[in-house]
Amino acid sequence: MTQVCIIYDKVRFEEKALYEKAQKKGVKAQIVDGKTLTITTDSKKKDFALGDVILQRSVSHYRGLYLTACLEFLDFKVINKFQVGETCGNKLITSLALAKNKVPTPKTQFAFAAESALETINKTGFPIVLKPIVGSWGRGVFPLRDSEVASMIVEMREEDDSPLSRIYYVQEMINRPPRDIRCIVVGDQVVTAIYRYSAENEWRTNVARGGKAELAPITKELEDLALKAAKAVGGGILGVDMMEDKERGLIVHEVNNTVEFHGASSVSKNDIPGAMIDYAVKVVKK
Amino acid sequence: MKTKVECQECGADISVPEDAVTGEIVTCPDCGGDYEIASKAADKVELKPAETVGEDWGQ
Numbered sequence: 001m002t003q004v005c006i007i008y009d010k011v012r013f014e015e016k017a018l019y020e021k022a023q024k025k026g027v028k029a030q031i032v033d034g035k036t037l038t039i040t041t042d043s044k045k046k047d048f049a050l051g052d053v054i055l056q057r058s059v060s061h062y063r064g065l066y067l068t069a070c071l072e073f074l075d076f077k078v079i080n081k082f083q084v085g086e087t088c089g090n091k092l093i094t095s096l097a098l099a100k101n102k103v104p105t106p107k108t109q110f111a112f113a114a115e116s117a118l119e120t121i122n123k124t125g126f127p128i129v130l131k132p133i134v135g136s137w138g139r140g141v142f143p144l145r146d147s148e149v150a151s152m153i154v155e156m157r158e159e160d161d162s163p164l165s166r167i168y169y170v171q172e173m174i175n176r177p178p179r180d181i182r183c184i185v186v187g188d189q190v191v192t193a194i195y196r197y198s199a200e201n202e203w204r205t206n207v208a209r210g211g212k213a214e215l216a217p218i219t220k221e222l223e224d225l226a227l228k229a230a231k232a233v234g235g236g237i238l239g240v241d242m243m244e245d246k247e248r249g250l251i252v253h254e255v256n257n258t259v260e261f262h263g264a265s266s267v268s269k270n271d272i273p274g275a276m277i278d279y280a281v282k283v284v285k286k
Numbered sequence: 287m288k289t290k291v292e293c294q295e296c297g298a299d300i301s302v303p304e305d306a307v308t309g310e311i312v313t314c315p316d317c318g319g320d321y322e323i324a325s326k327a328a329d330k331v332e333l334k335p336a337e338t339v340g341e342d343w344g345q
Contacts, residue, residue: 010322010337011309019307033309061342136344208344239345256345 002281003028003051007067009035009058013262014273018055021273027281034058039070052284054078055237055276057258061089061136064258077283080236080257087233088257091169092133094233101232103225104251106243108171114158117168121150127173130154134164137208143173174251176243180205181216181250183226183240184261186275187282190226192261192268193218213263225250237276289331295319302331311336 004022008015008031015031022029030051037048054071056078058064065085068078080088087093098105109124111117121128121144130153132140144150157165179197183190192215199210207213216222226240229252239259242250261272290299291312298316302323306312310323312333321333 008309010311011307015309016307031307031309059343060340061344063342134342136342139341258345260345 001026001028002053002284003030004277004280005029005051005054006031007034007037007050007054007056007058007064009033009060009063012059012260013265014260015057017261017265017273018057018276021271022277025274025277027277029277034063034067037067037070039067039074043070043074045074045076048074048076050076052077053280055280056080056085059258061085061134061258065089079280079283080238081234084234084236084238085257088238088255090133091131091135091254092167094255095169097232098229098252098255101228103229103232104248106171106174106251106253108169111168111170113166114154114168117170118151118154120168120170121154122147124170124172126150129171129173130157131169131171132164133167133169138204138206141204143203171253174243174253175246178205179214179244180253181222181242181244182213182264183218183222183242184259184264184272185226185230185238185240186272187235187237187279188227189275190218190223191272191275192264192270193222193226194264194267196263207260207263211263213267215267221250225252229255237279289329291321291331291333293317293319294321294333294335300333302326302333306331 019031056064056068068082071078095108109120111120127145130142179195183193195214195216196205196211198205205211229240230238233255239256241254242252245251288301293314296317300314308323313320320336322336324332324334
């Protein structure tokens with residue numbers, strides 16, 4: 001019998017749902033705290049009782065990413081793969097992967113110093129969006145509406161300790177309704193799509209920022225695009241985020257590696273954790 | 287049945303739901319301190335201070 005291992009660093013709704021669903025499906029499952037694992041260059045796969053396939057569910061991006069690297073070194077099958085986590089965990093790398101694979105994505109400019117960032121921003125005009133290249137839950141994402149605010153935000157970024165703060169990711173502001181679309185892709189299937197509406201006095205649509213979820217229809221256009229975006233970053237279990245541009249149609253702006261689905265589960269009748277467990281079992285059989 | 291555990295910060299009772307599992311976070315109703323469930327047996331629950339939210343948390 002296939003054994004699925006769910007690795008966590010904090011058990012949330014998602015990890016409990018995956019564990020319970022595996023049990024209901026008769027799939028042997030275990031849930032392991034990634035913080036308790038230590039791996040060395042001499043380690044062997046047999047030293048670790050982590051089943052046949054691992055669902056990497058760490059809430060900390062870097063913990064999940066580097067733990068995945070170590071687990072792959074030991075020849076464990078991990079969902080998602082290290083390469084996928086590395087691409088999705090960095091907005092710059094994601095944008096390049098999407099563009100390279102001809103997935104419609106917002107026009108994004110990259111600058112590598114404050115001066116050139118401000119020059120790019122002022123030359124392109126306002127409003128424009130400045131995002132950190134690594135970040136989550138919408139943190140540090142700023143809509144810039146004039147030159148003065150742009151200068152202040154860039155100055156703030158320069159004072160930050162992280163060297164990544166000096167890499168500037170400047171994106172066109174998409175003319176969209178006050179919502180985006182989160183598609184949950186599992187392998188070659190779009191399991192659910194939801195609209196995420198911004199909370200009051202909030203521009204970002206993240207559920208972590210109070211965004212509200214509503215079921216979205218899975219149209220052919222949405223399905224094709226979500227699958228194409230997922231493939232562009234390497235595939236697996238992913239959250240593909242899209243915006244509805246009033247002229248260009250659907251545009252993918254982000255692909256999430258350790259997809260959260262609490263909000264989607266609250267409005268969707270589709271069995272999201274069930275599809276993930278089925279996919280994990282299928283990966284073992286490949 | 288909920289299990290009560292004393293908050294290490296303020297001494298208030300923290301209720302741990304019956305269906306909670308190891309690794310889940312519980313919050314003290316009085317001081318707001320977050321704790322991770324370190325272990326859970328039939329009638330005994332051990333808590334440890336939870337990690338604070340990191341810059342790289344989430345998706």
